[in-house]
Amino acid sequence: MSTGVDIIEPIADTRTARQVARDTRKHEAMARKRLTSRGATIAALIIAIFWTIPTFGLFVTSFRPGADVQSTGWWTIFTNPSFTLDNYEQALNSGGTALTLGESFLNSLAITIPVVFFALAVASLLAYAFAWIDFKGRNIAFVAVFALQIVPLQMALVPLLSLFSRGLTIGDVTIFPGFDLRDMTHSFATVWIAHTIFALPLAVFLLHNFISEIPSEVIEAARVDGAGHGQIFFRMILPLAAPALASFAVLEFIWVWNDLLVATIFAPSSSLPLTQSLNSLSGTWGNKWFLQAAGTFISIIVPLLVFFGLQRFFVRGLLAGATKG
Amino acid sequence: MTDTHTAPPRQRSAKSAKQPAAQAAPQSRTNALIAVVAAILVVALFLFLILQQPRETKPTSIGFSLNSFFRWLGNQNQLVQIPIVLVVFGAVVGILLLLIEYAPRPGKLYFWIRLVACFALPVLAFMLLRPYQNALLYVLGIAVVLGGAMFLLDYRSREGAGYHFQLVLFAAPAAILLLVGLVYPAIATFVQSFFDKTGKDFVGMDNYVWVFTQPEGTWSVINTLIWVLIAPAFATVIGLAYAVFIDRAAGEKFLKVLIFMPFAISFVGAGIIWKFVYDYRQGDQLGILNAIVTLFGGEPVSWLAVTPLVNSLLLMVVFIWSQTGLAMVILSAAIKAVPPEQNEAAELDGANAWQRFRNVTVPGIRSAIVVVITTVAIGALKIYDIVAVMTGGRANTSVLAFEMVNQQQRFQSYGHSAALAVVLFLFVTPLIVFNVIQIRKQREIR
Numbered sequence: 001m002s003t004g005v006d007i008i009e010p011i012a013d014t015r016t017a018r019q020v021a022r023d024t025r026k027h028e029a030m031a032r033k034r035l036t037s038r039g040a041t042i043a044a045l046i047i048a049i050f051w052t053i054p055t056f057g058l059f060v061t062s063f064r065p066g067a068d069v070q071s072t073g074w075w076t077i078f079t080n081p082s083f084t085l086d087n088y089e090q091a092l093n094s095g096g097t098a099l100t101l102g103e104s105f106l107n108s109l110a111i112t113i114p115v116v117f118f119a120l121a122v123a124s125l126l127a128y129a130f131a132w133i134d135f136k137g138r139n140i141a142f143v144a145v146f147a148l149q150i151v152p153l154q155m156a157l158v159p160l161l162s163l164f165s166r167g168l169t170i171g172d173v174t175i176f177p178g179f180d181l182r183d184m185t186h187s188f189a190t191v192w193i194a195h196t197i198f199a200l201p202l203a204v205f206l207l208h209n210f211i212s213e214i215p216s217e218v219i220e221a222a223r224v225d226g227a228g229h230g231q232i233f234f235r236m237i238l239p240l241a242a243p244a245l246a247s248f249a250v251l252e253f254i255w256v257w258n259d260l261l262v263a264t265i266f267a268p269s270s271s272l273p274l275t276q277s278l279n280s281l282s283g284t285w286g287n288k289w290f291l292q293a294a295g296t297f298i299s300i301i302v303p304l305l306v307f308f309g310l311q312r313f314f315v316r317g318l319l320a321g322a323t324k325g
Numbered sequence: 326m327t328d329t330h331t332a333p334p335r336q337r338s339a340k341s342a343k344q345p346a347a348q349a350a351p352q353s354r355t356n357a358l359i360a361v362v363a364a365i366l367v368v369a370l371f372l373f374l375i376l377q378q379p380r381e382t383k384p385t386s387i388g389f390s391l392n393s394f395f396r397w398l399g400n401q402n403q404l405v406q407i408p409i410v411l412v413v414f415g416a417v418v419g420i421l422l423l424l425i426e427y428a429p430r431p432g433k434l435y436f437w438i439r440l441v442a443c444f445a446l447p448v449l450a451f452m453l454l455r456p457y458q459n460a461l462l463y464v465l466g467i468a469v470v471l472g473g474a475m476f477l478l479d480y481r482s483r484e485g486a487g488y489h490f491q492l493v494l495f496a497a498p499a500a501i502l503l504l505v506g507l508v509y510p511a512i513a514t515f516v517q518s519f520f521d522k523t524g525k526d527f528v529g530m531d532n533y534v535w536v537f538t539q540p541e542g543t544w545s546v547i548n549t550l551i552w553v554l555i556a557p558a559f560a561t562v563i564g565l566a567y568a569v570f571i572d573r574a575a576g577e578k579f580l581k582v583l584i585f586m587p588f589a590i591s592f593v594g595a596g597i598i599w600k601f602v603y604d605y606r607q608g609d610q611l612g613i614l615n616a617i618v619t620l621f622g623g624e625p626v627s628w629l630a631v632t633p634l635v636n637s638l639l640l641m642v643v644f645i646w647s648q649t650g651l652a653m654v655i656l657s658a659a660i661k662a663v664p665p666e667q668n669e670a671a672e673l674d675g676a677n678a679w680q681r682f683r684n685v686t687v688p689g690i691r692s693a694i695v696v697v698i699t700t701v702a703i704g705a706l707k708i709y710d711i712v713a714v715m716t717g718g719r720a721n722t723s724v725l726a727f728e729m730v731n732q733q734q735r736f737q738s739y740g741h742s743a744a745l746a747v748v749l750f751l752f753v754t755p756l757i758v759f760n761v762i763q764i765r766k767q768r769e770i771r
Contacts, residue, residue, distance in 0.1 A: 044571050048567075052583050054601070054602050057598075073609070106404060109404065110403040113407050125418075125499065126495065135492055145503065148508070149703075151507050152706070152726070152749050152750055154709075154726050154730070154749055155514045156510035159513035163505070170375055172459075173377050173459055174384075174460060175457075177384050177457065179392050179395060184396060185400055187396075188406065189398070193506070194506065200499055228430070230424075258590075258592065260709070260710045271403075275591055282597055282714065292600075295597075300590045300591065304590070311582070
């Protein structure tokens with residue numbers, strides 16, 4: 001039992017030892033108490049309330065009848081309670097002829113779910129090579145991939161878009177004529193590719209941190225049993241790195257679902273995600289706050305569910321980046 | 326982390342096992358020669374390709390291509406597309422892993438597998454892109470030369486045949502995506518920034534002059550700088566204060582979730598939530614901020630139109646609101662990692678809570694604070710959504726990332742847009758370089 005107090009004489013009997021331990025615990029308790037003093041608690045509560053009120057206000061608004069919302073503040077609900085779900089129905093069905101908010105909700109799902117898998121698979125392959133295959137220039141290559149975060153995705157948008165739509169022509173020769181997907185009913189290919197690429201530098205870095213920490217004995221044992229890199233990757237690394245994969249998956253899901261910029265640039269108009277529809281509808285709804293409120297909550301319900309359901313993984317994923325990076 | 330435990334069992338193939346060490350030098354010289362010859366051939370084919378006479382041609386493919394697959398997929402229902410594309414992608418990754426697994430094994434069968442794969446994969450990859458007929462010969466030539474060189478170099482490699490083959494398969498998907506999607510576009514944007522609107526005429530530094538002289542440009546630069554100075558500072562200070570206040574308090578978990586939740590909300594959602602807070606109208610106020618102002622007898626204010634800077638600061642509030650949770654979670658974990666003995670020792674020495682925080686906790690979480698500040702700062706530099714949703718860049722609230730999309734989409738002015746992107750790149754650079762230095766230090770320690 002280590003103690004925090006200065007001990008001049010070595011402790012002879014167990015009773016003294018226990019006494020010292022008890023004192024130590026008392027000191028610890030005091031230290032805790034003082035750190036979380038009343039002033040601190042009140043300050044924390046004020047911050048917490050300040051942080052919650054904006055969301056709460058809009059949440060309440062989304063359930064109030066339209067007429068009430070337009071004439072009185074949301075806080076009057078406490079004196080004059082009335083609730084309705086009409087706002088949600090109206091919001092889901094509003095939108096242009098091409099796309100309602102409800103449809104763009106499905107688009108968001110169709111964009112986000114595949115991207116999470118693409119990014120994880122491609123990044124974990126490279127992360128594995130960096131961690132467990134020896135080759136010349138490995139460290140430099142690893143740092144180079146991380147450093148690619150230096151390229152703001154804004155810088156990559158326009159050339160990548162023109163590569164997708166017009167292809168690559170050198171001189172008079174066309175090597176890649178571009179994708180011809182504008183007239184499809186729902187085409188997400190370009191958005192998938194763009195999101196996957198932009199996720200890679202960070203994904204490789206975070207997954208590498210985890211994969212390289214796996215004990216080398218485990219991998220040596222598999223090699224002795226005759227497994228090649230393919231089997232080791234699939235049957236050992238993937239299960240062992242599951243927590244890291246899960247946490248990055250959650251992060252990536254929330255980022256892609258919440259993205260506005262990449263989708264605005266790459267998605268054809270029939271395949272726009274929720275964020276984009278919400279953004280443009282919010283202009284046409286103008287001051288109809290009951291619709292804006294309902295629309296907003298339709299868009300944040302999925303990330304919030306993911307957040308509450310998988311909070312543990314979410315936090316771990318962030319910390320993996322933080323403590324190492 | 327290092328090279329010690331990763332050495333693979335060498336000499337899997339009978340051939341390299343027979344080779345004495347003395348032959349290593351001439352062998353690597355031959356390898357270099359092969360690489361050089363292959364490179365020369367590829368460059369030559371490329372030059373011939375550029376010098377092609379123009380003639381009428383159309384795309385060719387081997388019956389199917391990426392484009393035809395995406396077109397077919399594009400006609401399915403959104404939700405049906407998810408499983409289909411995942412199964413196809415899974416199959417491709419599966420084949421890749423099978424090749425990785427079997428390729429390095431010794432034996433005749435595996436030799437043939439490698440040989441076929443080396444030629445088939447590049448050819449298939451190029452054909453899936455539907456090259457035009459006049460490019461076909463050269464493209465196939467390049468694919469065959471690359472495949473051949475790769476096979477030979479791999480076959481002769483010191484670690485045994487198949488070693489480099491599997492390495493290339495592991496790294497190729499990510500490497501190709503990064504080169505095509507980040508490296509090439511970054512260079513293209515840089516070049517574009519010296520050309521005019523249409524991208525045809527060279528204009529030198531004109532676009533940069535525009536950025537730093539026109540109001541749209543200067544405001545976006547000034548605002549971005551203010552964002553990057555103010556947002557990380559506030560997010561970190563509030564996050565740290567909150568983390569310290571609730572450390573070991575009752576209901577700590579719940580209190581954390583309250584602050585962290587906005588991080589899961591999109592900037593679009595956050596923008597609308599706060600636009601409602603700032604709402605302004607005649608008569609009864611709906612927005613809580615103006616309601617409070619009028620409660621105390623003030624006149625309601627159209628907050629997002631107040632210049633100078635007030636409206637920009639109000640946008641920053643939204644960003645800080647969203648990012649403080651991130652700062653708090655990371656800092657809270659770091660605080661818990663500080664050994665409690667240090668705090669106790671300081672307490673016994675008579676240090677008060679503030680002194681302990683200042684002299685024990687803060688130095689203990691220094692690296693976490695650095696991480697939080699750089700992460701939030703990079704986020705602030707790239708901010709787009711909040712401005713787009715809340716003000717659309719009006720009333721001098723524009724920032725670099727927003728203005729560049731604005732220039733490109735509204736004004737079709739690619740030169741200006743590219744110059745703004747390059748300026749943004751220059752702003753991000755020191756932060757990433759700093760991070761890279763930190764990582765290199767850590768890797769040396771390990």
